[in-house]
Amino acid sequence: MTEPFKNLFNNSVIKKMAEHFQLHWEAFDKKGFIATACHQLETLELKARSQQITDAMSQFLPKDFEHAGQILLDSLAPEFEEGKAVESDGISGWAVMPMGDYVGIHGLAHHERSMLLLNAMTRRFTAEFSIRFFLLASQEETLSTLRGWLQDGNKHVRRLISEGTRPRLPWAMQLPRFIENPTPIIELLEELKDDPEEYVRRSVANNLNDIAKDHPDRVADIASVWMQGADINRQKLIRHACRTLLKQGNPKALIVFGYTQPKLGHIKLEIHDEQVRLNSHLEFSLQLESASEEDQSLMIDYVIHHQKKTGKTTPKVFKWKKTTLQANKNLSVSKKHPFKNITTRVYYDGLHEVEIIINGQSVAKKSFFLSTG
Numbered sequence: 001m002t003e004p005f006k007n008l009f010n011n012s013v014i015k016k017m018a019e020h021f022q023l024h025w026e027a028f029d030k031k032g033f034i035a036t037a038c039h040q041l042e043t044l045e046l047k048a049r050s051q052q053i054t055d056a057m058s059q060f061l062p063k064d065f066e067h068a069g070q071i072l073l074d075s076l077a078p079e080f081e082e083g084k085a086v087e088s089d090g091i092s093g094w095a096v097m098p099m100g101d102y103v104g105i106h107g108l109a110h111h112e113r114s115m116l117l118l119n120a121m122t123r124r125f126t127a128e129f130s131i132r133f134f135l136l137a138s139q140e141e142t143l144s145t146l147r148g149w150l151q152d153g154n155k156h157v158r159r160l161i162s163e164g165t166r167p168r169l170p171w172a173m174q175l176p177r178f179i180e181n182p183t184p185i186i187e188l189l190e191e192l193k194d195d196p197e198e199y200v201r202r203s204v205a206n207n208l209n210d211i212a213k214d215h216p217d218r219v220a221d222i223a224s225v226w227m228q229g230a231d232i233n234r235q236k237l238i239r240h241a242c243r244t245l246l247k248q249g250n251p252k253a254l255i256v257f258g259y260t261q262p263k264l265g266h267i268k269l270e271i272h273d274e275q276v277r278l279n280s281h282l283e284f285s286l287q288l289e290s291a292s293e294e295d296q297s298l299m300i301d302y303v304i305h306h307q308k309k310t311g312k313t314t315p316k317v318f319k320w321k322k323t324t325l326q327a328n329k330n331l332s333v334s335k336k337h338p339f340k341n342i343t344t345r346v347y348y349d350g351l352h353e354v355e356i357i358i359n360g361q362s363v364a365k366k367s368f369f370l371s372t373g
Helices: 011-024 030-037 046-060 065-075 093-106 111-122 131-137 139-148 155-164 176-180 183-192 198-212 216-226 232-241 243-248 251-256
Strands: 264-271 275-277 280-290 296-307 313-325 330-339 350-358 361-371
Touching: 011 030, 011 046, 011 065, 011 093, 030 046, 046 093, 065 093, 065 111, 093 111, 093 131, 111 131, 111 139, 111 155, 131 139, 131 155, 139 155, 139 183, 155 183, 155 198, 183 198, 198 216, 198 232, 198 243, 216 232, 216 243, 216 251, 232 243, 243 251, 243 313, 264 350, 264 361, 275 280, 280 296, 280 350, 280 361, 296 330, 313 330, 313 350
Parallel strands: 275 361
Antiparallel strands: 264 280, 280 330, 296 313, 296 350, 350 361
16 A cells, blocks of 8 residues: 655654754754654644644754754755655755745745755755745845756756746745746746756746646747747647646647647537446547548547536546548547546536537537436
8 A cells, every 4th residue: 555645754754854953953952853843743744744843943943043054954965866865864855845944934034045055955855845935025036046046057956946936836835926927937947948857847847837827828929939949858848838728729829739720521429328327438439521631630639518516517628639630531539438436526417518629629519418326
């Protein structure tokens, strides 16, 4: 059985952190720190466990931030090694997360020291959550620091620039000013779009995908410009950055990838069994006839309109197939969509619909009845 994610913070990890803090500050109350950080730990989820460790650090580290910061810096392990946790040579991995939050909470008045700490911490885990305290409190000063890291030789530092500035980073505080105006972020992403590390480029793509949720056409325009002369790595980045736009059928983004309005003749959507039971599947097929003298690139998606308790339906888009419809030819494809109990959705009896979307255009729709009993 897979170990719960929250157990990344456990009594053993906390005790080892305490040992490293005491090694670099003899007066550190190791016993008190461990008791506070481990209090009812088994009842807490991952983020709450991390917060409790941060709170214990706030209680037991020196009140002088410069002194406390030096203890944290000295307690870090040698630079990040994949998969490494707290060991005899220092702290790294997930144990760095509460340390970064400590810097974000207590270090706002000590910008230079805090940036040095976060630079060191991100090399051993990530500082993408804690850098946001500074982006919210002192945006221009922090952006200036990040610009100075663009050419850093460490991929984790370069990734911090793109990941830490994501407007809607999961698990993290949102950055409202960047949600409203992403220009300062885009200037950084421009410098990182051809980074030699895919680890960094994928973060650039995720940042653009965040921006696309609030500025879809702007990201589509960026994708169009970046696609000019793009090598395979940048093309992959752009596609990942536009994944939400493509799923939404954004016309500008579709054109970037060669998906123009489809020219179709006869379209036939068939549902093989219009009575579908929960824990079985919906099977449907689609037949298309080309109405073009040229080959057409098609991105075929489908939408399930789920019945809700209120009697209304809500759509969920699913990716299906990317293909080429040859000039004046026909195309037949089929699909089985499972209806299984999952934790993220409640199914209700009633009329549902499957809708076919090709290059952002709705081309066919049919109803079926789902029975949950």
